[in-house]
Amino acid sequence: MTSMGNALVSVRNLRKYFPVGGVLFTKAWVKAVDGVSFDIYEGETLGLVGESGCGKTTTGKLILRLLEPTDGEVYFEGKNVFKLRGKELREFRRKANIVFQDPYTSLDPRMTVFDIVMEPLRVHGIRVEDPEQFVVKLLYEVGLNETHLYRYPHEFSGGQRQRIAIARVLALRPKFIVLDEPTSNLDVSVQAQILNMLKELQKRYGLTYLFISHNLGVVRYMSDRIAVMYLGKIVEMGPADEVFENPLHPYTRMLLASIPVPDPKISRSRRRTKITGEPPSPINPPPGCRFHPRCPHAKNVCEKEEPPLIEYSKNHFVACWLYAKR
């Protein structure tokens, strides 16, 4: 890992609140992302994990400015993404892109593979000398070939569709890709193909990834660093091996203790942290530390004050009153 090089992406105090119950009669807000800060370094993969609804996708979309924030900033190559206009914004859209979870809905069923891969270039007004050759070259990069050029999405398996979606993103020679659960709908045998391919492409093109997933095995395999989210907040962040082998936050520990491990001796002899509760609604998150109702170590202060994210050991951050001094 080119540890702590240049930050390609910097996220600062990012917030996104969604109104509940219509815009006019808003009584409550879903605090989907609520004051999140982190950097993504050039060439690395930052894994973003957490349970359903904790704000992973919203964070990814905000970074790409597919959503406007309620508050906060995102810097890409030093520039505030939310202030970009005209040519600069188009340039950003070329350099930073996203691959979604569902390969079944993310491709237009009426377009051929050739058109799907060429479309971003048309949108950006980029000309290539020999479009067919250009697309074929990309198809080879993602493990497809010229026989697939003029076929339609429904003729492909889930894994192949995800390959097409990746080829389309690669067509613009991006620097940064948000991978939002790119293999969650795929079988393990196919998932392994796609994950390996993403790693190879990253090396070959020096890509930077934000890898979103709720599958901890997948996140560990893919990431240099990991950020753990709970109800709109980052509760822990650090090098992948650190977070997995020396988890600090009680929520991270609970998550790790919850994963079924594909090894019967280990999974049956493992000391079990007591796992309790379910993630509460982000509409009225608990005050103080949002995890306190489920936390075995909750103290008085946890119910009242939100713990700050502190650097507990080198590059390993945690937001928990067990570690922070008031």
Place this chain on the structure above:
Amino acid sequence: MSERKPLIEVKNLRIYFYTYAGVVKAIEDVSFTIYEGETLCLVGETGCGKTVTSRALTKLIKPPGRIVSGEIIYYSPRGPINIVELSEEELREIRGKEIAYIVQDPGAALDPLYTVGYQISETMVDHETVRDWKEAFRRAIALLRETLIPEPERRAKAYPHELSGGMKQRVVISIGLSNEPKLLIADEPTSFLDVTVQAQILELLRELKARKGLTLLLITHDMGVVAEMCDRVIVLYAGTIAEVGPVERMFYRPLHPYTTALLRAVPNPLQRMEKLEAIPGTIPNLINPPPGCRFHPRCPYAMDVCKRERPPMIEVEPQHFVSCWLYAKRG
């Protein structure tokens, strides 16, 4: 498990779906046994036939699907019965009573219009395992308590939408347990749930199983869940059984190239892994499945015979079976 009594024996089961596009050969000559008191896992990737196999156990195959051949011997308290030959009426006696199901999506399994207490009671009243509704309701509350739902008296009066995903799945489990079945079939009971909730539901199933002496058939595509829960494992591939064996042997000494490959393709969260070993290719289409061994096009060890002839099931070690020509002595 010293002396094992079979509860269900599936013999040469074949299930086809007669669709417009052609005949989907979903289950091809599948045989296995479920022993009393065990947790047996059916594992495999999408479309390999896990759900269809489990539904066949109470003949829940709807057109265009049909059980083409085979026997399903259920060793009922009244003696052995071939499920395949039973009438709908006879089956109703067994379904939900002696053999109960828990499905993947707890939201869809519950009726939004009735309270959960009513829905649990209803299964008992239908099967006349209680005297009246009053007793049923009392039992429903006890079941909610057993599945660790807080404040069961209050929750019994709740509608499904008022409960979280994990709570709904506990209700579905309560319904499954309500008539004290001998066999509980859980079809991916946690794949819609978050991992911390999944851990709690698996723990609950383990605990209930031990306490009630249930037999559990657990369907999953997650090797982690298999490792955690099962005594024995059946690995399905494209409608055929690749391998059957005790869980530890399956993980530490797998025989079938598909099992080996599947295990190497799963990212282990407790280990730093440099590279996953992907299985090339994709799952075959079951209208025109590959001849011979259905795995041969993706198998690194495929030989000529694999392309021509279906491998027999061989007991390589006691209770460890594999269907692969690498282990078969021919002729």
